[in-house]
Amino acid sequence: MDIFGIKALLISALIFIPFEHLFHERQQKTFRKGLGVDLIYVMFNGFIIKIVIILIAANALDAAAILVPQSMTNAIGGQPVWLQVAEIILITDIGVYWAHRAFHKIPALWRFHAVHHGIEELDWLGAFHSHPVDAILTKAISLTPIFFLGFSQASIAVFSVIYFWHTLLVHSNVRIPFGPLKWLIAGPQFHRWHHANQREAYDKNFAGQLPFLDVLFGTYNATGNKMPDKYGVDDPIPSSYFGQAGYPLVPRGKLPKPAVPSTEA
Numbered sequence: 001m002d003i004f005g006i007k008a009l010l011i012s013a014l015i016f017i018p019f020e021h022l023f024h025e026r027q028q029k030t031f032r033k034g035l036g037v038d039l040i041y042v043m044f045n046g047f048i049i050k051i052v053i054i055l056i057a058a059n060a061l062d063a064a065a066i067l068v069p070q071s072m073t074n075a076i077g078g079q080p081v082w083l084q085v086a087e088i089i090l091i092t093d094i095g096v097y098w099a100h101r102a103f104h105k106i107p108a109l110w111r112f113h114a115v116h117h118g119i120e121e122l123d124w125l126g127a128f129h130s131h132p133v134d135a136i137l138t139k140a141i142s143l144t145p146i147f148f149l150g151f152s153q154a155s156i157a158v159f160s161v162i163y164f165w166h167t168l169l170v171h172s173n174v175r176i177p178f179g180p181l182k183w184l185i186a187g188p189q190f191h192r193w194h195h196a197n198q199r200e201a202y203d204k205n206f207a208g209q210l211p212f213l214d215v216l217f218g219t220y221n222a223t224g225n226k227m228p229d230k231y232g233v234d235d236p237i238p239s240s241y242f243g244q245a246g247y248p249l250v251p252r253g254k255l256p257k258p259a260v261p262s263t264e265a
């Protein structure tokens with residue numbers, strides 16, 4: 001088992017580094033600032049997220065055995081895999097949407113999520129750059145219903161592969177026009193406008209995979225081909241891994257300047 005995600009990282013690097021080089025949206029160096037910190041995120045988050053998913057699955061399956069009629073879990077897990085995968089993407093992304101929105105809305109949660117928004121040179125590796133608390137809570141909220149409802153192992157495995165590559169793609173520094181599909185499938189343009197550090201982008205485009213959820217819940221930012229002026233956040237995020245890990249817990253008075261909370265009304 002690729003417990004630290006090293007194999008996945010190497011395969012991703014072999015695909016995304018040339019891909020970003022050929023079709024880059026913004027001129028950026030491959031060996032950019034913060035690369036070493038992101039590699040720690042890949043390994044540490046990769047490890048703890050695997051442990052957390054195992055714990056979520058075990059607890060949700062135990063609870064489901066008591067609370068959900070077996071006829072229901074059998075019916076859900078007995079559907080064709082493609083249909084289960086589509087349902088899993090919809091259910092998990094509704095969870096991702098609301099978890100993500102809560103991370104922006106609630107100041108104590110925002111300080112964990114601000115670490116992800118601290119990325120200033122957005123590329124595929126940024127997909128891994130999340131505070132462990134952010135990553136764990138989002139996974140718990142989005143995945144618990146999937147294990148609870150009895151989706152099959154095969155469909156969960158297919159979803160996991162799709163989710164992994166899709167997350168890297170939306171963070172990648174590439175220009176891919178999605179055309180009319182931009183409402184259905186999140187692309188880099190959709191998510192880079194979530195990372196833009198400018199007023200019109202704040203608290204928009206929360207979905208992970210399905211932009212129409214933002215349309216439905218009133219947070220969609222249609223940007224056309226326009227590029228953000230800059231990425232990042234005004235909060236004083238430290239540059240080291242351990243600085244970022246401790247950042248949400250440091251009393252505000254000890255920070256260089258006050259953290260800027262979400263602007264969502």
Ligand SMILES: [Zn+2]
Pocket residue numbers: 100104113117194
């Ligand atoms: Zn966010």
Ligand SMILES: [Zn+2]
Pocket residue numbers: 116126127171191195
């Ligand atoms: Zn992101």
